[in-house]
Amino acid sequence: MLQTTEFALLRRVAAEQAENRAPSLVTAVVRGGEVLWSGARGEVDGAAPTTDTQYRIGSITKSFIAVLVMRLRDEGRLDLNDSLDKHLAGTSFGHLTIAQLLSHTGGLTSESPGSWWERSEGGDWPALLDHLDENVVKHRAGERFHYSNVGYGVLGQLVAEVRGSSWLDALNTEILAPLEMNRTTPMPVAPHALGWAVHPYADVLLPEPTPDAGAMAPAGQLWSTVTDLCRWLRFIAGDSGTVLHPDTVEEMRAPATVEDGAAWTTGYGLGFQTWRDNGRRLAGHGGSMPGFLASVLVDTATTTGALAMTNATSGVGVSSLTMDMLKLVDDYEPALPAQWRPLPDASPELLALTGSWYWGPMTFVLRLMAGGWVDLRPVSGTGRGSRFRPTGDGTWLGLDGYYAGETLRRHHHADGTVSHLDLATFIFTRTPYDPKAPIPGGVDHRGWRPGD
Template sequence: MTTPHEELLPGTRRALLHRIAVAQAEGRTPSLVATVVRDGRAVWHGARTSVDGHAPDENVQYRIGSITKTFTAVLVLRLRDEGVLDLNDPLEKHLPGTGVGEATLAQLLSHTGGLAAETPEPWWERTPGSLRPGLADVLGDRPLRHPAGRRHHYSNPGYALLGALVEQVRGASWEEVLRREVLEPLGLHRTSMRPEAPHAGGWAVHPWADVVQPEPVEEYGPMAPAGQLWSTTGDLARFAAFLMRGDDRVLAADTLREMRAPAAPAEAADLAEGSAYGLGLQVLHRDGRLLVGHSGSVPGFLANLTIALDDDVAAVVLTNCTSGPAVSQVAADLVRIVAEAEPRIPAPWRALREVDHGVLELAGQWYWGTAAFALRVTADGLVSLGPLSGVGRRSRFQPLGDGTWTGLEGYFAGEPLRVVRRADGSVDHLDVGSFVFTREPYEETADVPGGVDPEGWRGIGQVSGGRTG
């Protein structure tokens, strides 16, 4: 156990245990383990039934399937942050000769490259990777199902290509690069390509009888970057904390924020479930919460890592059956139980250490046309701009050091905010991506695009010519 269970209240601990007990019993799985992360560290671990005759703890390995893709995405983003490549680069620039090289790296990361969902037969997750020794065997004769960039279509071969890209650029195997650049810095010593004792065996459970049979454990060859890894709830708890906060030895917090942002248009079926996809991370809305993470499924194993950033809570759920428990729902429920039973206590409010009077004069009410907005200067060195009431376009803005700011989220993400001054130095208006914000609605002395009627505001009976519309 990473930290004492006593860090959660007894009622919360019992509710968590009850949830995984129901999942294990109703899902009819040989074993199920879970861990909850809060404030960047594991605070609860629970397990049902046994592995090798013992209750599985946070050090027992399970196969994590497509959670592997998030690790692969981290490696690609590291290359981008080093300046080795750009996410808008076509694959052909760095990995020539695949036949699908027009897809960009961003499209492959977000499953919008148009590639097939699976490899050609036979079923790659239940057969040896030696049957697919090269990328041509992974892609087959018809690798594309859609034009690149047109739609979201989940693709396992796409992540095999990204793994091969990492190998090409680094000049080392995907496994070696992953170990050196991610697993060792983050202390994920129980995450590996192959099972290391103690580990769970993977089982298929008969749908109509309480009997089981073992699933094969295969090496996936070139498909390893899409789903090969084994890990533990302890390691994935540490990985979740990294995904929430960042670690400059691996990826900065800004890059992880980029990974968590939806990067692909969701299909209609996904929209019904409130789900989308970022850069190696799934994004969904459930129980009124924005959740990010990834699920995993290979024969014999189901896995899920779910993060609720606003609540600073994450959950990991691992189980050793081919189908049964809805582990993504279980993880979301564990997050909800903690978030509702023990709401996050906000950090204390603190004033700015130093006041920039040039920024302070911008604080207060502004108008975009006739819509009222408020600009606030916050202790973290940012400014925020959003509607005074109701919903609407809002964003925090980060200073660039030259008197301008750039938007961090929402409609204004990446858009510039600058102060436009008059000849005497007074503020005329704010320009936010060409939108003009003035101190008064359609302020007559401000440089409002299209100008302001010289007669100004008036009553409806004062409209020239009696026009009312």
């Protein structure tokens, strides 16, 4: 990167470490699959931490659990609308759906009953289950966003039940190995940072415990490095390799609930936190465990992402730091638009579909995209528009906007030419209200005419 950009990033990181007294702080910036910059301040074992130094990432663990659940969904092993009881029996809240657990909208308590789980040696699943009585439900399902570590402990057990193996085995086999995240582990492996509490009124430190959380581990157990989390940022941005289809990752990033009501600056999808900031749409996750704070954040439109990890219990603004780093990079060195290139191939049949279509009197334009995808949206204004992916049977599936999940079909005249499009019962024709098309209610036989 430009020296001015690198210095601005280093200055911001150095100020965060010094002013908020972080024992150590590691950071990085990525874009388009490349690590643009990494920086560190402070010391671990008497030396500057590196991109291979492990830190505990806390609740970023939840996004890995969510990916394991979404893989099961994509394989047809479960549906997000399934009740928990269908796959994991014995809880007092089996009526909750898997989607509600993923998005923290099930109304479950935030912390597991008993001792402070983040600082306690955790028990196994039966021990946790014994504490999950009817009192763990704090809100009506779907009523509001209520962050629940318990919910993700349960989802980890759900993965284990459906897979027939531990969630850690599934994680290693299905995510970490394919993405070559070799330094992401459930317990620390040297070189790693020690977790510290910094005294509020003196520059002295107190060691923090890092126990195995047991059945609550899916809520915040993992340790990772700058190198591995840079790969995870690329995953969140859509470079998901063989682990998940990019459309599924996009589905996970979409806000399922909003945390701050009408302000809508923060929300939560299916395992990822979401933010709106001056027109940007950001996704990622934060993490907090005694002795550690972490944050990963990416602008999916530009694929610019930032991460930060520190070995302090509190006081270091890793979330605001990653946000500022992302803004610095985009301000100093904005991402260039992708080069335009012609499509490698386009069938005459699909080309014949492009151009103007009419929903009643309203003009839409259908455009052909790579891979046989099509884009259908109003020629002007902010009406209903969506992208559609071919399904292989001559239809297209809506991916976003109003028609997400809906099917677009084409119908033909006797001579084989396309007569009209049918989208969730809405009829699109080449001319406004074409009388030859099956318009519900019919078209007045007198046709278009001046007003009376």
